Amino acid sequence: MDDRNDHGSESSGSGSHTGQSQSGTRTRIGLDVGTSKVVAARGDNVSPTTDSQLNAFFDVPYSALHEQGLKANRTPFYREDDRLIVYGDASEKFAHIFNANVRRPMAKGILNPSEPQATHVLETVLSTLVPVSRNPGELLAFSVPAAAPETGHELTYHEETIKRYLKGRGYTPLAVNEGLAVVLAELAKEGFTGIGISCGGGMCNVAISYLSIPSLTMSLAHGGDFIDASVGAVVNEPATRVKAIKEETLDLTREGGDKIDKALHIYYDKLIESLVEELGKAVQKTPRLPRNDQPMPIVLAGGTSKPHGFRDRFEKALRRRSWPFQIGEVRMASDPLTATARGALVAALAER
Amino acid sequence: MTAAARGTPTERYRRERPPVSRECGEELTRITDDIDDPVVKLRYLQSALNEEGDKSALVQLVPIAPARRAWYRLKGLRALDAVADADEEIAERTLAARQTARRVVVGASAAAMLFIPVLVAIVAWQVNRWRSDPERVASVGSSTEANATAIETTTAPLVVPQSTSLTTPPPAAEGPVNQAPVAEPLAAEDMGIVPSMIWLADRGPGWELYSNGLRIETAYTVKGTARDYRVQTRDGTLLPTRFNHPMGILFHTSESDLWPLEPGYESEVRKGSEALLRFVKREQAYNYVIDRFGRVYRIVDDDSRANHAGHGVWARGNEVYLDLNSAFLGVSFESRWEGGRTLPITRAQLIAGRNLTHYLRQRFAIAPEMCVTHGLASVSPKRGLIGYHLDWARGFPFEAFGLPDLYAQPLPSVALFGFNYDSEFLRTMGERWPGLIAAERQLADEARERAISLDQLRYERQANYRRWRAALPTPTAAESGLETPASQTADKRG
Structure with missing residues (x-):
C-alpha cells in the first residue's frame, strides 16, 4: 500500500483470520490469485479458514458527496487524482448500480497490461487478505497460471510483481502452479496423482501430476470472463449482469430458457470443447506423461466450474476423445472456489 | 528426475x-x-x-x-x-x-x-x-x-508440421525452461515459436546469444556511472529506498544520418552506423542501439545510467520518475524524427527491438506501462513545454511489442506538472494525441474544481516540478545544461 488516501480494510492479521499451524506459532497462507477473485486459506490443512475478495474495481468521478457517501457506507476505496476507486467485493455492487462493467487488474490470469491501475489495485486487494507477517520470512504459497501462448513473458512480470509485494509484507513467497494446487488440495488420498483443472475467470489451468510432480501443465486463456463477455455481446447486456445471472441461476443440465440462458449454454460448451481440445493436443505432444496403470482421477475446481451440470458436460466431452491413459473418476472439488488456495496452503505447510 | x-x-x-x-x-x-x-x-x-x-x-x-x-x-x-x-x-x-x-x-x-x-x-x-x-x-x-x-x-521427425509449429516446442528432456512456448501474436510473417522464458544460450568474444534469438553485440560496451536513484510519489514524498536497477525502458531514435538501404550504399550505411556507435559510446548516450539490419549493440552496460533522457518525466500509478537516465534503460533505433514523424524502422529492427524488450522486461521485471518513448517523456523545464525531443512522439509500434498503447494514457508531464506546448509544437505534430487531450482535461477539471485559472494551476505544478527535481540527488554536469530542441540539434541523440 502506498500513501494514497485509502479508506479500505487492510487485513490486520489478527482475530479469526489467523490460523496456527501444527508447530504452534507459524501462520502460513495459501493464496489463489485469480483473475476474478483472490482467495486466501490459512491455518492447518484439515480445517483451513478461507477468505476471499473480488479482484476488481470500479471508478467513479471524484466529488465530495461521493466520497462522503462511500465513507458513510464503509465502502473500501481510495482516491486517485479526480477518480474514486472502489475495489474488492463492493465494486460489483457499484457496477450494478451504474449498469456498467467492473474493471479488472488482471486479465487472462496475469496482470492486465492495458490497465494502468492494475498493480496498485491488485496490491490493495491483496492487502485486505494478507496481513503483514508477524514472523518475518514466513512462507506464503500463491498460485500462478501455466504459461499460455498468449501470456508468455508477461507471466514473469506478473509473478515477480506479486513476489515483491509479498516480500515487502514479510513473507517468503512460493509460486505454485494453479492446476497442481487443485491436485494438492483434492487428491491427497490418491498420492497427489491425477489431473487438477481450475476453471477461473480469466483462464483454465490444467496440471497432470504424478506423485506431486507436475509432468504436464497447460492453460487456456479463456474462462468465465470469456463466457460473460461473449454472452453480453450477443444479448446486449453488460458482462457484469451476465455474470450475476450465470452465478445465480444457470443450470447446465436443463436446456436453455431465455436468450441469456441459451447463450450461456452455447459458450459453456465452447469453453469445454476448447479446453478438452487443447488438453488433448498438449497430452499428445508431451514426452513426459506418467506411465501409470491406474486410472487418472480428475478434479474440477474454480468458479467457472460451479454451475450445476458442468461436471457432466465436461466428462462427456472428455470421454469422447481417446487418451493415452485411463480416465478415472471425474469429480468436483469439495469446495471449488477455495480449492486452489487450499492446495497452495498444503504446499506452504509442507515446506520446511 | x-x-x-x-x-x-x-x-x-x-x-x-x-x-x-x-x-x-x-x-x-x-x-x-x-x-x-x-x-x-x-x-x-x-x-x-x-x-x-x-x-x-x-x-x-x-x-x-x-x-x-x-x-x-x-x-x-x-x-x-x-x-x-x-x-x-x-x-x-x-x-x-x-x-x-x-x-x-x-x-x-x-x-x-x-x-x-x-x-x-x-x-x-x-x-x-x-x-x-x-x-x-x-x-x-x-x-x-x-x-x-x-x-x-x-x-522424432526433424521437420515439425507447420500446423503444430506455432504452439509446440521441440521436446527437450531437460533444460532451464520447460514452459509452453509463446507464439507471437504478430503479423503473418512472424510465424514461429519462441520460448516463454529467455536465458543466455551462448556467448563468445563480443557477443551474447539469448534463447529468443536475441543476439547482443558487446564489443562497444562500456561501464558508466552506477544507477542510484530515488522515486517520488504523487504527493511529492521522496521515497527513502535507493534503487540501483532499471525500472523502465525509454525508446529513442538515433537522429543520425540514414543512407538509402539499397545495394551500392553498403559502405556509407556501414560507416554511418559505425560513426553512430562510436559517438554513442563516447557520450554514453544509450544503453542499447539497434542498427538498421537489426543488430543490437549494448553500449552502456545495464547497471549503469546512460545520458539519454534529459529532464524527462514519467509516472506509473503513484510513482513519479524524474531521473529517467537512472531509472530507465535507453534503447535507440537507428532512425530519425523528420517531417513530424519517425522515419520507418526496418522489419529487422522491429523484431530485434521486440526481442530486446522481452529480454529486458523479463530480466528486470519491467512493467509494460514503463516501456515508453522519449517523445512522450521529454520536457523543457526552462520553457515549461513538452516535446523538447520528439522522437517517437507518435508512431511507436506498441502493439507489435506487446505493450499497452501509451499514446492513450494521460501524459504525466502535463497532468502532474502542468507542462504546456506552443504553436510550433502543434504545427509539427499536426494534432494532439489522446493521452495529451486526456491530461489537459484532467488539468482543466482540477482548475475548475479548485476555482483557479488553468495558468495558475500550471504555474503551481511547474513549481512543484522544480522543487521535486531539486530534492533529487544533484544531476551530473552532462545533464545540468539545457538541451536544444530536437529539430535544431546537431546532437545525434533522439
Whole structure:
C-alpha cells in the first residue's frame, strides 16, 4: 500500500483470520490469485479458514458527496487524482448500480497490461487478505497460471510483481502452479496423482501430476470472463449482469430458457470443447506423461466450474476423445472456489 | 528426475518435470498409502523424490525387477525416516508405514542375500550379451524411463508440421525452461515459436546469444556511472529506498544520418552506423542501439545510467520518475524524427527491438506501462513545454511489442506538472494525441474544481516540478545544461 488516501480494510492479521499451524506459532497462507477473485486459506490443512475478495474495481468521478457517501457506507476505496476507486467485493455492487462493467487488474490470469491501475489495485486487494507477517520470512504459497501462448513473458512480470509485494509484507513467497494446487488440495488420498483443472475467470489451468510432480501443465486463456463477455455481446447486456445471472441461476443440465440462458449454454460448451481440445493436443505432444496403470482421477475446481451440470458436460466431452491413459473418476472439488488456495496452503505447510 | 528438477521449492511446484519410473512410483505409492495427513504425505514425497533423483539411474541398471523394487522401497524408507526424524508428530503418524516398509526391505534384503550368486551370474550374462550385440542395448534399455525419452527424441521427425509449429516446442528432456512456448501474436510473417522464458544460450568474444534469438553485440560496451536513484510519489514524498536497477525502458531514435538501404550504399550505411556507435559510446548516450539490419549493440552496460533522457518525466500509478537516465534503460533505433514523424524502422529492427524488450522486461521485471518513448517523456523545464525531443512522439509500434498503447494514457508531464506546448509544437505534430487531450482535461477539471485559472494551476505544478527535481540527488554536469530542441540539434541523440 502506498500513501494514497485509502479508506479500505487492510487485513490486520489478527482475530479469526489467523490460523496456527501444527508447530504452534507459524501462520502460513495459501493464496489463489485469480483473475476474478483472490482467495486466501490459512491455518492447518484439515480445517483451513478461507477468505476471499473480488479482484476488481470500479471508478467513479471524484466529488465530495461521493466520497462522503462511500465513507458513510464503509465502502473500501481510495482516491486517485479526480477518480474514486472502489475495489474488492463492493465494486460489483457499484457496477450494478451504474449498469456498467467492473474493471479488472488482471486479465487472462496475469496482470492486465492495458490497465494502468492494475498493480496498485491488485496490491490493495491483496492487502485486505494478507496481513503483514508477524514472523518475518514466513512462507506464503500463491498460485500462478501455466504459461499460455498468449501470456508468455508477461507471466514473469506478473509473478515477480506479486513476489515483491509479498516480500515487502514479510513473507517468503512460493509460486505454485494453479492446476497442481487443485491436485494438492483434492487428491491427497490418491498420492497427489491425477489431473487438477481450475476453471477461473480469466483462464483454465490444467496440471497432470504424478506423485506431486507436475509432468504436464497447460492453460487456456479463456474462462468465465470469456463466457460473460461473449454472452453480453450477443444479448446486449453488460458482462457484469451476465455474470450475476450465470452465478445465480444457470443450470447446465436443463436446456436453455431465455436468450441469456441459451447463450450461456452455447459458450459453456465452447469453453469445454476448447479446453478438452487443447488438453488433448498438449497430452499428445508431451514426452513426459506418467506411465501409470491406474486410472487418472480428475478434479474440477474454480468458479467457472460451479454451475450445476458442468461436471457432466465436461466428462462427456472428455470421454469422447481417446487418451493415452485411463480416465478415472471425474469429480468436483469439495469446495471449488477455495480449492486452489487450499492446495497452495498444503504446499506452504509442507515446506520446511 | 534430473538435477535441474531439484532446486528451489518454487521450481518444484510449478515446473514440468519427467515423472519417476513406474516401479519407483508404485513403491512410493505403497509407502504413502499409510500416511493420512496430506501435508506429511507431500513433504515425504518431495523428500523421497529429491532423494530418488540422485540414484535412480543406478537403480535402473539393476536387471531384475524385484531387486529394483526392493531398492526403491529401501530408498523410500530412508526418505520416510528423514521426514519422521525432523518431527515427532510425523514420526508417530508414520510409524506403521515405516514398520511395514522396514519389514519388506529386510525380507527383500534377506532374499537378495540368498540369491546373490544367481544375481551375479545373471548380471554377468546380461553384460556379456550387451557387449556381443550392441544394437540391442537400446531396445533392452528402453524399459527405463531415460532411454524411452531418449528414443522418442532421437526418432522424432526433424521437420515439425507447420500446423503444430506455432504452439509446440521441440521436446527437450531437460533444460532451464520447460514452459509452453509463446507464439507471437504478430503479423503473418512472424510465424514461429519462441520460448516463454529467455536465458543466455551462448556467448563468445563480443557477443551474447539469448534463447529468443536475441543476439547482443558487446564489443562497444562500456561501464558508466552506477544507477542510484530515488522515486517520488504523487504527493511529492521522496521515497527513502535507493534503487540501483532499471525500472523502465525509454525508446529513442538515433537522429543520425540514414543512407538509402539499397545495394551500392553498403559502405556509407556501414560507416554511418559505425560513426553512430562510436559517438554513442563516447557520450554514453544509450544503453542499447539497434542498427538498421537489426543488430543490437549494448553500449552502456545495464547497471549503469546512460545520458539519454534529459529532464524527462514519467509516472506509473503513484510513482513519479524524474531521473529517467537512472531509472530507465535507453534503447535507440537507428532512425530519425523528420517531417513530424519517425522515419520507418526496418522489419529487422522491429523484431530485434521486440526481442530486446522481452529480454529486458523479463530480466528486470519491467512493467509494460514503463516501456515508453522519449517523445512522450521529454520536457523543457526552462520553457515549461513538452516535446523538447520528439522522437517517437507518435508512431511507436506498441502493439507489435506487446505493450499497452501509451499514446492513450494521460501524459504525466502535463497532468502532474502542468507542462504546456506552443504553436510550433502543434504545427509539427499536426494534432494532439489522446493521452495529451486526456491530461489537459484532467488539468482543466482540477482548475475548475479548485476555482483557479488553468495558468495558475500550471504555474503551481511547474513549481512543484522544480522543487521535486531539486530534492533529487544533484544531476551530473552532462545533464545540468539545457538541451536544444530536437529539430535544431546537431546532437545525434533522439
